[in-house]
Amino acid sequence: MQDTPSNTPRERIAKLSRALDRIVDRRIKVMEVCGTHTVSIFRQGLRSLLPASLELVSGPGCPVCVTDQAEIDAAVSLARMEGITVATYGDMIKVPGSGTSLLEERSRGMDVRVVTSADQALSLARNCRDRTVVLIAVGFETTAPATASVILDARSEGLENFLVLDLHKSVPPALKALASDPLVKLDAFLLPGHVSVITGLTPYRFLPEEHGIACAVAGFEAEEIMIGLLETARQVKTGRLAVASLYSRAVRPEGNPAARAVIEKVFTYADAPWRGLGIIPSSGYVIREEFAQFDALKRLDIPLSAVPPPEGCLCGEVLRGLIEPPSCPLFGCECTPNHPVGPCMVSTEGSCAAFLKFHQGGDNPWED
Amino acid sequence: MGGLTIGHGAGGRLTEELISLILDRFRKTPLADREDCALLPGGLAVTIDGYTVSPLSFQGGDIGKLSVCGSANDLAVRGARPLFLALGVIAEEGFPLEDLLVYMESASLICDSMDIALVTGDSKVVPRGQADELFLTTCAIGKIEREPVLGVDNLKHGDSILVTCPPGMHGAAIAAARYGLKVHGLASDCAPLWPMVEKVLPLKGLRCMRDCTRGGLGTVLCEWAEASGLGIEIEEEKVPRDEPSLSVCELLGFDPLHMAGEGCAAVAVSAEDAEKAVAILRQHPSGEMASIIGKVTEKHPRLVGIHTISGGTRLVDKPVGELLPRIC
Numbered sequence: 001m002q003d004t005p006s007n008t009p010r011e012r013i014a015k016l017s018r019a020l021d022r023i024v025d026r027r028i029k030v031m032e033v034c035g036t037h038t039v040s041i042f043r044q045g046l047r048s049l050l051p052a053s054l055e056l057v058s059g060p061g062c063p064v065c066v067t068d069q070a071e072i073d074a075a076v077s078l079a080r081m082e083g084i085t086v087a088t089y090g091d092m093i094k095v096p097g098s099g100t101s102l103l104e105e106r107s108r109g110m111d112v113r114v115v116t117s118a119d120q121a122l123s124l125a126r127n128c129r130d131r132t133v134v135l136i137a138v139g140f141e142t143t144a145p146a147t148a149s150v151i152l153d154a155r156s157e158g159l160e161n162f163l164v165l166d167l168h169k170s171v172p173p174a175l176k177a178l179a180s181d182p183l184v185k186l187d188a189f190l191l192p193g194h195v196s197v198i199t200g201l202t203p204y205r206f207l208p209e210e211h212g213i214a215c216a217v218a219g220f221e222a223e224e225i226m227i228g229l230l231e232t233a234r235q236v237k238t239g240r241l242a243v244a245s246l247y248s249r250a251v252r253p254e255g256n257p258a259a260r261a262v263i264e265k266v267f268t269y270a271d272a273p274w275r276g277l278g279i280i281p282s283s284g285y286v287i288r289e290e291f292a293q294f295d296a297l298k299r300l301d302i303p304l305s306a307v308p309p310p311e312g313c314l315c316g317e318v319l320r321g322l323i324e325p326p327s328c329p330l331f332g333c334e335c336t337p338n339h340p341v342g343p344c345m346v347s348t349e350g351s352c353a354a355f356l357k358f359h360q361g362g363d364n365p366w367e368d
Numbered sequence: 369m370g371g372l373t374i375g376h377g378a379g380g381r382l383t384e385e386l387i388s389l390i391l392d393r394f395r396k397t398p399l400a401d402r403e404d405c406a407l408l409p410g411g412l413a414v415t416i417d418g419y420t421v422s423p424l425s426f427q428g429g430d431i432g433k434l435s436v437c438g439s440a441n442d443l444a445v446r447g448a449r450p451l452f453l454a455l456g457v458i459a460e461e462g463f464p465l466e467d468l469l470v471y472m473e474s475a476s477l478i479c480d481s482m483d484i485a486l487v488t489g490d491s492k493v494v495p496r497g498q499a500d501e502l503f504l505t506t507c508a509i510g511k512i513e514r515e516p517v518l519g520v521d522n523l524k525h526g527d528s529i530l531v532t533c534p535p536g537m538h539g540a541a542i543a544a545a546r547y548g549l550k551v552h553g554l555a556s557d558c559a560p561l562w563p564m565v566e567k568v569l570p571l572k573g574l575r576c577m578r579d580c581t582r583g584g585l586g587t588v589l590c591e592w593a594e595a596s597g598l599g600i601e602i603e604e605e606k607v608p609r610d611e612p613s614l615s616v617c618e619l620l621g622f623d624p625l626h627m628a629g630e631g632c633a634a635v636a637v638s639a640e641d642a643e644k645a646v647a648i649l650r651q652h653p654s655g656e657m658a659s660i661i662g663k664v665t666e667k668h669p670r671l672v673g674i675h676t677i678s679g680g681t682r683l684v685d686k687p688v689g690e691l692l693p694r695i696c
Contacts, residue, residue: 090621338385
């Protein structure tokens, strides 16, 4: 469709912004769960278009941010082992563990490679048989099927030099933890688009039904985000709560059963540590016993020992939406993208990094 | 102080810190004004750059072409005609001679196109594993053909900001090659700028130009705002778009404003000469998509803002460290 002067994206968004203004008649707190939403909201400057009484907080939906320090330490100790090549997604490489990061290990000569898919890690293993390739597998329902599928491939090919440090996590249990936290007090969730492509809508039903929280799944374009926010505001105002999908071009109500079947085949659930949130019951995807030969923790006997969070770091409060990043005493001083202390400053999708990058800290300086 | 990381070479904030530390060691640096090249007494301009691109050949160019364009462009954006070139070659033991000559041939073609003479050089072969295939260094010398000289000090409130082509095309082509993405129509913008920018030099209102290499257009604008103490506002919908590179950026989670170009210049010009400058730039194939993207303002000193297509506003900052693809 051709954009006519009266129908440009800017005008459509301005219209949505006015509609939000009319609907929001009290303070409401909406959490955007997904890191890609966080960045899209900042990059498009959408915060400047929201009513002042709509408080938008960022949730635990950046896989890098919620990876526990002990898990990073395990990745670092893998990188230091003789004969090991670590394959990692890009933004994991900078995350500091209690000592160093994978980036620092790479600059010291350890073999750390950035990959953009699990498949690339598998190819690395196929192409260098004299080394053991360990994929640092992080992410939610979006990346877990790809990890499961390369484990199945590795088994059918009989690859013995391919291992996985499995740190996959599941989103719905984390939302349950947030919904049950008496301090958090959310009115609505803007649910993640990509995760919902896999999970479908059913796993979120408990949010409106048991916790009285409005829910909308949204895509990542500016307009889709604004429509998602409008839907949550409508639900809050009318009290007719549900899990609405406004991302129907990608999300089917039943999700993607084939991808879930692959996850089910390779992984089972276990309690898992989330950085800043603590242990969340049944929120981790762990490799089933049947595939233990690909489990780096078991094969290489790497311990996962709990470590205290860095002193003064309030990433936990940020990830629960209790404070905005600038309220953390380390924000922008001790903790910067160059020298991150906490995980929310590391990933480009972390809410602290996004806040600093697009607003330089406090309020958006471009709001006149 | 710790070891150097890839981020120290990526052109953003970390690079800035590293350059300051290096300059601090030297007592005499009067001409190091942090523009793209130095202006020497006698109307000469000089610049030097190292080329370590991987892969050596990419859609739209190769290391040979890049090594001449890169240094010649650093001269061109200060109004200096590139005349002489010094070339350093560091090759890894076992690197095919045939390939080396192919890259030298493509460097030579670019020299010919601008009448640049190769005047001196150096070649070293290092043991296998001590260099990644082939590194080139070029030092370019040119003659300043613009009075008064171009530089960020000329920037004034109300000036227009132009860009000569879609930002980030070289960076996107390299990232796609590095991360194994095949994108139809994707190519680096690697090209010599002199034949195009030479034509805008007579414009009285021309203030300064910058080659948008490492760190991209965003970094150039931030450096201009910081150095001039003025603010810059750009309109996202005016920025020329190259769909193939935008799709790479979207997939990997990169901001096109932070991606390198190698034939892309930011141009600051007085408001009255802005349309003239666009018309002149558009006559050249590399400048077909040139456009006015924003203006210099007294509001928001030292900051760069973008009015997004959605109608929102946000800051533009420099990238920090290495650009890394995101997880999902």
